[in-house]
Amino acid sequence: xxxxxILRTFGQHLRQLREARGWSQQALADVADxxxxxxxxxxxxxxxxxxxxxxxxAQALEIPLxxxxxxxxxxxxxxxxxxx
Numbered sequence: 853x854x855x856x857x858i859l860r861t862f863g864q865h866l867r868q869l870r871e872a873r874g875w876s877q878q879a880l881a882d883v884a885d886x887x888x889x890x891x892x893x894x895x896x897x898x899x900x901x902x903x904x905x906x907x908x909x910a911q912a913l914e915i916p917l918x919x920x921x922x923x924x925x926x927x928x929x930x931x932x933x934x935x936x
Contacts, residue, residue, distance in 0.1 A: 859897035865923035867895045869913055884912035 870880045870891075877895070881888040886905055893899035901909075910917040 854900055856897060859900060861923055862901070862921075863895040863897045866891075866909065866920075869915070869920070870895075873913070880909070880912060884908040 870877070875883075877891040878888045881891045884891075884905075886908055890899065890905065894901055894905075906920060907917060910920040913920065
């Protein structure tokens with residue numbers, strides 16, 4: 853199940869990181885070795901990112917993976933305990 857709010861928030865976060873470096877979507881795609889449409893789809897919440905793409909993006913941006921996935925998003929709901 854996809855969480856559209858998280859996808860949108862992550863997309864905005866990635867765009868901010870990219871633009872802070874003065875990079876176009878194509879420039880990030882080239883450095884991260886992913887397609888430009890993939891960058892576009894991530895930034896516009898049309899793609900749920902895989903771990904390998906996350907790692908490639910973090911390496912391209914020269915930031916730790918934890919920093920890439922640390923962004924202000926919705927507070928997750930606690931998982932209900934089974935058997936209650």
